[in-house]
Amino acid sequence: MLNDGRCTCEIKCRIATSKGAFNKKRALFTSTLDLKLRKKLLKCYIWSIALYGAETWTIRAIDQKHLESFEMWCWRRMEKISWTDHVRNKEVLLRVKKQRNILHEISKRKANWICHNLRRNYLLQEVTEGKIKGGTEVTGRRGRRHRKLLDDLKERNGYSHLKEEALDRTMWRALFGRGFGPVVGQTTK
Numbered sequence: 165m166l167n168d169g170r171c172t173c174e175i176k177c178r179i180a181t182s183k184g185a186f187n188k189k190r191a192l193f194t195s196t197l198d199l200k201l202r203k204k205l206l207k208c209y210i211w212s213i214a215l216y217g218a219e220t221w222t223i224r225a226i227d228q229k230h231l232e233s234f235e236m237w238c239w240r241r242m243e244k245i246s247w248t249d250h251v252r253n254k255e256v257l258l259r260v261k262k263q264r265n266i267l268h269e270i271s272k273r274k275a276n277w278i279c280h281n282l283r284r285n286y287l288l289q290e291v292t293e294g295k296i297k298g299g300t301e302v303t304g305r306r307g308r309r310h311r312k313l314l315d316d317l318k319e320r321n322g323y324s325h326l327k328e329e330a331l332d333r334t335m336w337r338a339l340f341g342r343g344f345g346p347v348v349g350q351t352t353k
Contacts, residue, residue: 171221172230179234182214186241193242199260206238211266218270219277228267235266282330 186193189209193202214234221227236253239260245251257263281289329335 170224172224172227174217175221175223175227175230178214178216179230182210182234183237185213186210186238190241194244202242203260203262206242210238211269215266215270215273219274221270221274223267223270231266231270232264235264278326279330279336282327283333 186206193206195202197205223231236256239256239262240247240251243256243259245256245259329339
């Protein structure tokens, strides 16, 4: 993470490392094993490398694009679909019987991490809330402000509401827990 809160370099590094790990085990992921088993292996082996530390990322629009394209890269390589075959992403997702959910997985991990910190670790909670002064200086940059750690979760109902939900574990699990299923991406025609 850079001083201004951007995580693009970290995300790109994680994606490159994951692609290298995929290429090392290409024979396993493109083999004639059952599709369900290959998907589980992909999520266990490759996504764990790609999403390491994703709880602390501030994801911008360009980062979302990189992560979604990485997800599609994995599914395409697994199904041996070349970019010259001109197969659309929808068709690839139908072949692997999946929906795009890497961003959803990140938001789920981030929500669980924030909940844990709000319930237990008081020093980290104060740092997250911005109560401890840091060494950042105002640079006088133009444009909108940079996204911060809590911005993804604040979009729901505000931070105070998020904090109340985190203290009630049963409410939190109802919102973000096991019932937190994949989000269906909206398609434009």
